[in-house]
Amino acid sequence: MGDHAVEALLRVGDSCLVLAQRLTAWCGHAPALEEDIALANIALDILGQARGLLTRTGEIEGAGRDEDALAYLRDAPDYRNVLLVEQPNGDYGHTMLRQFLFDAWAVELWPRLASSSDPVVAGIAGKAAKEAAYHVRHSSTWVVRLGDGTEESHHRMLAALDMLWPYTGEAFLDDEVDVAAAESALMPLPSSLLPAYRHRVEAVLADATLPVPPDPWWQRGGRQGSHSEHLTYLLADMQVVHRAHPGASW
Amino acid sequence: MTAATEIERAWALLAQVPDPELPAVSVVDLGIARDVQFDDGRLVVTITPTYSGCPAMREIEEDVRTLLAQRFDDVEVRTVLSPPWTTDWITEDGRRKLADAGIAPPGVRMLPLLMQGQPEACPHCGSSAVEELAGFGSTACKALWRCTSCREPFDYVKAH
Numbered sequence: 001m002g003d004h005a006v007e008a009l010l011r012v013g014d015s016c017l018v019l020a021q022r023l024t025a026w027c028g029h030a031p032a033l034e035e036d037i038a039l040a041n042i043a044l045d046i047l048g049q050a051r052g053l054l055t056r057t058g059e060i061e062g063a064g065r066d067e068d069a070l071a072y073l074r075d076a077p078d079y080r081n082v083l084l085v086e087q088p089n090g091d092y093g094h095t096m097l098r099q100f101l102f103d104a105w106a107v108e109l110w111p112r113l114a115s116s117s118d119p120v121v122a123g124i125a126g127k128a129a130k131e132a133a134y135h136v137r138h139s140s141t142w143v144v145r146l147g148d149g150t151e152e153s154h155h156r157m158l159a160a161l162d163m164l165w166p167y168t169g170e171a172f173l174d175d176e177v178d179v180a181a182a183e184s185a186l187m188p189l190p191s192s193l194l195p196a197y198r199h200r201v202e203a204v205l206a207d208a209t210l211p212v213p214p215d216p217w218w219q220r221g222g223r224q225g226s227h228s229e230h231l232t233y234l235l236a237d238m239q240v241v242h243r244a245h246p247g248a249s250w
Numbered sequence: 251m252t253a254a255t256e257i258e259r260a261w262a263l264l265a266q267v268p269d270p271e272l273p274a275v276s277v278v279d280l281g282i283a284r285d286v287q288f289d290d291g292r293l294v295v296t297i298t299p300t301y302s303g304c305p306a307m308r309e310i311e312e313d314v315r316t317l318l319a320q321r322f323d324d325v326e327v328r329t330v331l332s333p334p335w336t337t338d339w340i341t342e343d344g345r346r347k348l349a350d351a352g353i354a355p356p357g358v359r360m361l362p363l364l365m366q367g368q369p370e371a372c373p374h375c376g377s378s379a380v381e382e383l384a385g386f387g388s389t390a391c392k393a394l395w396r397c398t399s400c401r402e403p404f405d406y407v408k409a410h
Contacts, residue, residue: 034384034386038384038385038386041386041387041390043303044390045301045302045390046302048299048302051303123330123332126331126332126333127302127334131302137385
């Protein structure tokens with residue numbers, strides 16, 4: 001394993017880390033106490049998955065970077081997350097739709113990663129698979145409830161879908177890193193997850209009385225390091241304490 | 251003293267380490283403590299997290315090390331992820347202690363969609379008429395349920 005393994009693992013690890021950071025912004029702000037707790041719990045699981053993957057990435061890279069160095073000391077162009085997860089939270093429906101569009105991917109990815117050729121990655125994925133299955137249950141329920149809810153909630157979900165849909169294709173576009181990672185059996189080929197993803201997403205959108213939008217030009221580049229400006233602000237917020245107090249511990 | 255006896259003593263000590271978030275049960279009851287072995291004179295305890303983001307792991311690790319250090323000179327605590335923790339590893343003793351503390355132990359998973367299973371009974375009055383209030387609760391491993399007989403809410407350790 002080498003560079004392609006590091007790149008491929010960062011794509012998943014960073015996606016988890018950035019989404020966890022987005023979700024934690026809801027802590028104390030969600031529309032109901034139960035949902036506040038739910039989002040904090042989901043963020044905690046996803047952050048745990050990110051920590052495991054970043055730690056492992058640092059070990060494989062062999063340059064002495066631990067999870068903290070990778071999380072706090074890289075700038076946006078060094079991040080490899082999909083663009084979907086860095087999109088702003090919007091209203092609660094927007095956040096839950098983004099969550100569902102992520103969970104529906106994660107719930108296909110983790111069971112496949114559980115048979116990764118890297119035993120540590122396989123171990124992380126074995127735990128994450130169970131967590132993702134629980135998360136997607138929660139987020140699908142909310143997409144259906146709000147999509148098939150009041151006129152107001154339906155319109156908000158339509159608007160959220162319109163905004164987020166172009167970001168859902170990126171996770172399934174293979175490049176040379178993905179091909180190399182698949183050849184070494186580290187990870188499944190991203191495109192191989194698409195049929196199951198589409199099946200689930202279309203079924204939930206149908207239940208939610210939301211139309212499946214036509215395929216747009218998929219927004220892409222996050223997995224190669226080209227991000228929207230949203231990520232820069234998110235990282236500034238996440239990294240400021242660590243960078244202001246290098247080496248601090250308590 | 252034989253190694254086997256020493257390992258038994260280590261397990262007995264581990265049974266005194268409470269889970270920081272579920273203090274009614276120990277790390278042995280919950281199946282978090284997986285293995286105790288001697289490796290070249292060093293006592294090696296293997297633990298596994300319940301959930302990926304369980305914030306109690308570091309505290310558990312320190313509690314285990316501190317308590318075992320009272321009897322053993324050289325203690326190492328290792329964390330493993332595989333095989334992944336499951337609520338099936340909670341012992342019968344652990345299930346009983348949870349129920350006594352007012353926390354419903356994990357129930358049987360009926361359908362793949364019903365990921366968290368269902369409490370078998372209200373831990374307060376024993377009624378099986380229960381309903382889910384929220385899928386997530388006060389810790390990563392719990393959900394919030396309510397008894398429709400006695401009307402009391404209760405924590406439920408999700409089948410996982």
